[in-house]
Amino acid sequence: MEKNKILLIDDDKDFLIATKLILENGGYEVFLAEDGKSGVEMSKAVSPDLIIIDMMMETWSEGFNVVSKIRTTESGKKLPLIMLSAVDLQGPYNSFEPPEEMPTVDMVLHKPIKAADLLKYVGQLLV
Amino acid sequence: MTKESILIIDDEETIRDGCRQTLQKSGYDVFTAAGGSEGIKMAREIKPFLVFVDLKMPGISGTEVIDILSNDIPDIVLVVITGYASIVSAVESMKKGVYDYLPKPFTPDQLRAVTKRGLEHRNLKIEARRLKEEKESMEKNFITFVSHEMRSPLVTIQQYIEALRSVMGAQLSKDVLDIIERCNKRIQNLQDLVEHWLDVSRIENGTFLKDKKPIGLGSIINKSVEELGPLCERRGLSIRYDVSDNLPDIMGDKESILRVFVNIIGNATKYTPSGGEISVSTEYDDYYVSVNVSDTGIGIPQEHLPFIFESFYRVKGKQERQKGSGLGLTFCKRIMDAYGGKIDVSSKEGKGTTFTLRFPR
Numbered sequence: 201m202e203k204n205k206i207l208l209i210d211d212d213k214d215f216l217i218a219t220k221l222i223l224e225n226g227g228y229e230v231f232l233a234e235d236g237k238s239g240v241e242m243s244k245a246v247s248p249d250l251i252i253i254d255m256m257m258e259t260w261s262e263g264f265n266v267v268s269k270i271r272t273t274e275s276g277k278k279l280p281l282i283m284l285s286a287v288d289l290q291g292p293y294n295s296f297e298p299p300e301e302m303p304t305v306d307m308v309l310h311k312p313i314k315a316a317d318l319l320k321y322v323g324q325l326l327v
Numbered sequence: 328m329t330k331e332s333i334l335i336i337d338d339e340e341t342i343r344d345g346c347r348q349t350l351q352k353s354g355y356d357v358f359t360a361a362g363g364s365e366g367i368k369m370a371r372e373i374k375p376f377l378v379f380v381d382l383k384m385p386g387i388s389g390t391e392v393i394d395i396l397s398n399d400i401p402d403i404v405l406v407v408i409t410g411y412a413s414i415v416s417a418v419e420s421m422k423k424g425v426y427d428y429l430p431k432p433f434t435p436d437q438l439r440a441v442t443k444r445g446l447e448h449r450n451l452k453i454e455a456r457r458l459k460e461e462k463e464s465m466e467k468n469f470i471t472f473v474s475h476e477m478r479s480p481l482v483t484i485q486q487y488i489e490a491l492r493s494v495m496g497a498q499l500s501k502d503v504l505d506i507i508e509r510c511n512k513r514i515q516n517l518q519d520l521v522e523h524w525l526d527v528s529r530i531e532n533g534t535f536l537k538d539k540k541p542i543g544l545g546s547i548i549n550k551s552v553e554e555l556g557p558l559c560e561r562r563g564l565s566i567r568y569d570v571s572d573n574l575p576d577i578m579g580d581k582e583s584i585l586r587v588f589v590n591i592i593g594n595a596t597k598y599t600p601s602g603g604e605i606s607v608s609t610e611y612d613d614y615y616v617s618v619n620v621s622d623t624g625i626g627i628p629q630e631h632l633p634f635i636f637e638s639f640y641r642v643k644g645k646q647e648r649q650k651g652s653g654l655g656l657t658f659c660k661r662i663m664d665a666y667g668g669k670i671d672v673s674s675k676e677g678k679g680t681t682f683t684l685r686f687p688r
Contacts, residue, residue, distance in 0.1 A: 214487065218483065221490040222489065222490050286475075311482045
């Protein structure tokens with residue numbers, strides 16, 4: 201059986217490596233992109249089955265830009281997308297506010313994420 | 328560079344013309360108006376740097392003109408022209424923020440001198456405001472920067488540890504797994520420290536308590552007990568609370584008070600042996616609403632009580648279940664100070680501790 205492909209987009213290289221190990225251990229083929237732009241390009245090139253995007257990269261809302269770009273492509277319309285955030289979305293005191301027309305992601309998860317949780321949620325989205 | 332624009336509002340034609348000539352020669356852009364209403368209209372359009380206003384004019388008074396202009400046009404500098412007889416009103420208008428006055432009759436030199444000073448004053452005013460804004464934005468960005476730059480390496484290390492456990496876990500001996508777990512705990516502590524430190528900085532820069540609303544402490548107590556319920560259960564503690572009927576609202580923001588309660592109750596869970604009890608109660612009078620958090624824990628020795636709200640103060644030899652950041656109570660005290668409230672503690676070694684939070688109504 202062919203492995204499901206997951207694309208990880210995050211500007212923290214170490215975070216990419218760590219998360220890649222977890223996902224590969226869970227039986228996925230993993231592709232990495234270190235910034236939003238190459239992430240969008242790679243999503244066209246490798247046609248992943250799921251993409252995990254960091255919310256805060258070059259700018260505080262780069263993740264959202266990436267999501268909207270992916271969502272406008274034909275293959276990206278229904279692709280499962282996970283947004284990762286180290287910002288506490290619960291608290292009212294973070295200085296970041298999501299843009300009004302926030303493009304939809306399938307799930308928002310917080311960094312750091314437990315290996316078991318990550319694999320569980322990815323598995324749910326790839327059913 | 329655009330020329331510096333100056334407006335002269337005076338009903339005497341000779342003054343208008345005299346000023347125009349003098350100031351144009353010095354290289355300024357000069358506008359004149361013969362009355363208050365005309366002057367206001369003109370000023371709104373050209374937004375002059377400096378305005379000379381005659382205090383005594385027919386129609387709308389000079390004082391009214393001053394009020395309107397200083398309100399409408401940012402960074403405007405106002406100078407009043409006045410006869411010797413009306414020095415008193417000139418002084419009055421200076422109290423309203425007018426920069427200077429020019430008594431009639433005046434010489435071209437005097438006019439130029441006042442103009443020069445007035446424009447310098449304007450530049451200083453703008454510069455001062457710019458510096459103040461820059462300072463504020465730096466302070467704000469510093470917090471944002473720190474929260475991102477200090478948190479992300481910690482998050483990444485935790486993710487590595489997680490990867491290590493997930494990939495290698497089955498092959499590692501218990502000793503090695505223990506070491507990994509200890510690393511994780513220490514990083515968690517550091518993360519808590521960063522969070523608490525950020526909280527304290529946010530109090531200092533005023534992010535907390537920005538918009539105060541009437542809030543009921545009952546629901547916040549409820550929520551904090553709910554939040555800490557599972558922890559109490561794990562530590563074998565019972566928690567009960569008793570909120571007075573008709574507890575009056577206080578002015579504040581929910582989040583900050585919730586954090587105070589969670590901190591104080593969380594502390595109680597740390598220092599209360601299994602089987603103990605934590606109780607939260609409320610009371611109020613005409614001026615204050617108070618919340619008491621009591622535990623049946625190990626207590627704090629008297630000699631330490633005066634210091635426990637200080638940053639990083641620790642009661643030595645105390646058996647903690649979990650090392651704290653050393654900033655929890657500092658945070659609580661600062662928040663209570665910001666409310667104009669008070670936090671008090673009483674304790675008996677071996678019997679327990681009570682924290683009282685008193686909010687003004």
